[in-house]
Amino acid sequence: MTAGTAFRAALAVETLKLRRSAVARIATTLLVLLVPLGSIGMVALARSPRAVGPTAAKLTDYATGDLATTHLLVCAQVLSVAALAAGGFFVAWSFGRELENGTAGALFGLAVPQGTIALAKCLVALAWIASCVVLAVAVTTTASAVVTGTAGEPFAAWAGVRDAVAAGLLGGGLALPFAWVATVTRSRLGTVGALVGMVALTQIVVLLGGGTWFPYAAPSLWAGMGGADAAAAVGPPHLMLAAATAPLGTAAVVRAWRRLTNV
Template sequence: MTGVARLRTALSVEALKLRRSVVARLATALLVVLVPLGSVGMVALARSPRAVGPTAAKLADYATGDLATTHLLVCAQVLSVAALAAGGFFVAWSFGRELETGTAGALFGLAVPRGTIALAKCLVALAWVAACVVLTVAVTVAASAAVTAASGETFGPGAWAGASTALAAGLLGGGLALPFAWVATVTRSQLGTVGALVGVVALTQIVVLLGGGSWFPYAAPSLWAGMGGPEAAAAVGLPHLLLATAVAPAAILAVRHAWRHLTNV
């Protein structure tokens, strides 16, 4: 069996696991439904008379400006974090389940090398999260267009630019989930991986407060999408985004190395 054939076989098996995964189904539904609803809903709340006190202060950035563009701006901000969370939960399941339950021992008897299996898992996870991001942005665009038309406004170029930003932020967030596949491998624990994910999210908040968010890969996409305000978004440039982009391929290399050196214990 050639290397390409082995990878193709591993991909088909991992794709089948994905289709049968309850974790993937729930995460897909939450992304595709809650992110568009939250994007449109927060803008509606920000522009309603009921937004008073602390609520009005938190949503002040969404209270003015082009309606559709603001919808997609919120989508980009939420999706940059939601894609990371969904991807993190999925790789915790995909990589941690077999190791945690002890069924990974069967992998040592397969003709497909363990490094190839790890690569297939990473590629399937990336393809799934990318599809979720595209679908989520498409649903948000459709919902925003409907609300915008009902309000008598237009869905203009600014909204399409916001959709592009949402796609990029979501894809970056999803790619940042891959290092947790390595965490799941070395800890052999789904719960431990989720704990690491929560810890990184908390660390991100601290780094942003200390002013280092633009160079921290887990903060850069959200800041670029405007979560920290216009000034923070302007501080994030191409080098910062390229650093965040490099996390996924580096994680794949680390995961493959870890799986090649797995022991059957």
């Protein structure tokens, strides 16, 4: 079997697993439906007379400004975190399941190399995350156009669409290192625990003022989750560092799968 044939076979198998995965189905539904609903809903609540007290204080950044732009701003902020969470759960399932239940040994008996299988898993995960992000932003954009009454007219917030997609892709790419965690721990639960721990660590790093150079904080800060000043402090070098996490994570997990022996 040639390298190209092996790679195509691995992609086909992993794509089939994705299509039959309950984890992927649930995560897709949550991203594509709940992210737009939350984006539109939070802005509506922020501009409602019912937003008083602590609720009004938390949503004050969404209470003014162009409505469509604000919808997409919230979408970018939510996606920067939601794509990471969904991607983390998926790679925990994709990489950890077979190692945890002992069926990976059958995979490694195939003619397809272990590293090729791992690479196919990573690429399928990235393609799925990217598709979910694009769909979530598209649904949010459509819902925003309906709410603002601009359906059929030139949409005034296309820059927000671009930023929301970029924030979601960056957040989703940050999930790839957890495929390596799933490989070395051989545990889905351990991988989810590491994901939760990383989220907590990110909060601490941001509070200490180091969020701009921390890959797991930069996309959310750039999307405005920490306020306008924090967003302005995030530049191309910080985003490039966050973007580099996905290929580095992929390289690490491919190397780890090549070295797997006692499965």
